[in-house]
């Protein structure tokens with residue numbers, strides 16, 4: 001029969017011990033007016049916040065000290081990330097580098113890349129984007145067509161990427177490009193490169209999302225030159241690498257805590273004496289959230305042990321995104337208000353408006369539910 | 384799925400293996416069919432009470448599995464006892480071993496004397512009152528939906544005294560059996576009139592000191608804890624059966640498992656099973672500590688929600704074959720549909736969680752979630 005590698009052990013004491021310091025940092029940030037919880041989220045790009053988080057030792061926790069990191073366990077990092085999410089902190093300028101690009105470069109990058117980039121990531125001074133999707137390659141990542149061709153001691157890249165979150169603000173992209181033939185399983189011939197967004201040959205076109213917000217972009221490479229030292233992993237090994245990276249991308253609490261602030265606003269808006277409908281639905285959401293927190297913590301434990309729990313990560317994301325999508329739908333049934341992005345002073349209406357317009361992306365970004373269900377089905381032995 | 388080898392303590396592993404063996408040996412299809420009151424069964428096991436099986440379980444000391452060794456039990460970790468109960472749920476064991484395991488441990492925790500006899504837990508509902516009496520206390524009240532209430536040697540129930548103070552009460556000689564109903568799975572759920580029942584003072588006790596005040600464990604919450612763990616077992620059975628069927632059954636020239644619609648249904652079911660298990664694991668880990676009642680509420684609510692989805696998907700994938708009594712699927716699904724509503728429906732527990740959360744306010748929610756998982760909120 002199938003078996004999932006979840007467990008219910010509490011987080012280790014050294015991870016729990018980190019909680020107090022991250023809370024102290026966040027309290028100070030809020031008190032200084034550096035962010036307003038329900039108006040920001042983990043995707044909100046705020047370079048100054050990330051620099052302060054870096055200075056406070058909250059970024060690059062799992063990276064070795066030799067590269068400016070803190071040599072801590074993934075579970076310490078887990079506690080820091082969930083506290084950031086619960087606080088609604090604007091982590092967009094360091095989230096991707098901290099969550100996946102930095103660890104990926106550390107595992108598979110060249111020494112030169114590690115020395116040049118990891119210390120800056122740890123200081124919160126170096127933002128990364130994910131260059132996977134292309135106009136004709138969304139769910140079907142193996143269809144990537146942007147191509148890198150060897151040229152002397154480097155490579156020349158031509159093509160484009162799309163939906164690249166914060167491409168207009170990041171320093172680097174970790175891009176998946178074609179360097180060879182796909183082969184019979186279509187997974188061959190892909191390689192990851194670190195793309196310097198400031199170098200010539202890269203242009204960015206903004207794409208506005210449903211709320212009119214500029215977060216993602218299209219990125220074009222025209223004879224863009226990259227040194228071989230910026231290749232991450234062996235030539236043609238890209239598929240295995242992105243699969244590993246996606247386990248980090250999919251299993252974290254960011255996959256179900258995107259609207260956590262809306263839940264908080266909802267509880268406050270309902271007040272201490274809910275009617276039965278409000279109590280039941282609030283309790284239902286909290287029960288779902290508690291289960292997800294347990295699942296996510298146990299995936300973090302597996303990742304920390306060097307296991308790549310692709311299926312468990314997909315389960316966290318699929319169940320988690322289902323929860324995230326449901327929160328605004330439930331909230332509007334419990335408290336009848338008209339959502340608005342500009343209801344200054346009405347935190348609940350604003351949070352509801354913001355989340356309603358963002359929610360469709362939850363089950364798309366990082367892999368659609370349909371694709372995740374395929375991954376889960378494979379894990380169940382069905383394909 | 385969990386295997387005995389995963390249990391940290393070797394004794395725990397031995398006990399789980401023993402349960403597995405006993406269940407495999409005794410739970411023949413004929414016995415299970417009789418217990419479910421299935422068509423063609425000669426007699427209802429509800430009336431039968433598979434005594435040989437109970438004797439075998441009792442001889443292995445299993446009724447006191449969760450009672451500490453110092454008090455005559457096996458002293459299993461609560462997380463292992465939860466696994467034992469899941470196995471009973473997985474196998475559709477037609478006996479109240481799960482109720483007995485948890486009830487005996489609860490009773491031992493109050494300082495009460497425990498025995499290996501079958502014990503049942505009385506669900507919440509109408510209040511049973513107790514009043515002082517020359518020989519101890521006298522009861523007043525009627526209880527309904529008591530699992531195997533007509534067959535067990537003793538009952539545990541929540542009762543209140545004249546001042547409204549809650550107590551846990553053990554009744555060694557249950558009152559008059561008024562009525563036997565069966566849940567959707569054919570398990571007996573009895574109504575008993577306890578009025579006039581006299582219990583010695585030693586059998587009326589305060590809830591154990593796991594948590595002060597409103598968070599104190601009640602018989603109702605321990606029953607909910609048991610049903611949540613049993614539901615995990617039945618969810619595993621249901622999903623496992625659907626997976627196996629999807630791989631065996633061919634339509635349009637290929638196994639059902641190859642159709643994307645089927646894969647997605649099964650993936651969705653797997654998500655519910657994983658989430659329900661995570662919630663039940665948490666409740667198992669919280670046995671005996673101040674988080675017990677809240678963690679149990681969450682587990683009962685989450686498992687209850689999963690039950691409906693997973694049972695529906697299980698039946699859809701099995702097609703008409705699964706809609707018969709010839710196929711064993713119904714043993715899991717009829718129990719899921721019953722257990723989710725026993726000892727408080729998911730909605731009842733959700734309501735309690737919601738009231739607690741709203742009373743605390745938004746800012747208190749995150750620290751509460753962190754404390755639940757064992758951290759310092």
Ligand SMILES: Cc1cc2nc3c(=O)[nH]c(=O)nc-3n(C[C@H](O)[C@H](O)[C@H](O)COP(=O)(O)OP(=O)(O)OC[C@H]3O[C@@H](n4cnc5c(N)ncnc54)[C@H](O)[C@@H]3O)c2cc1C
Nearest residue numbers: 130131132133138139163164165361364365366367368370
């Ligand atoms: C807010 C946001 C931020 C993003 N950020 C980034 C980023 O930083 N970097 C990056 O690389 N990408 C990013 N993405 C892109 C994201 O990864 C893709 O949107 C996603 O992989 C889906 O691809 P698509 O949009 O091309 O949809 P398609 O692949 O065209 O899918 C459309 C629909 O068809 C379904 N579908 C497709 N194939 C199948 C199949 N085999 N079976 C069943 N259904 C199928 C999908 O599930 C979906 O419902 C972002 C997306 C969003 C919304």
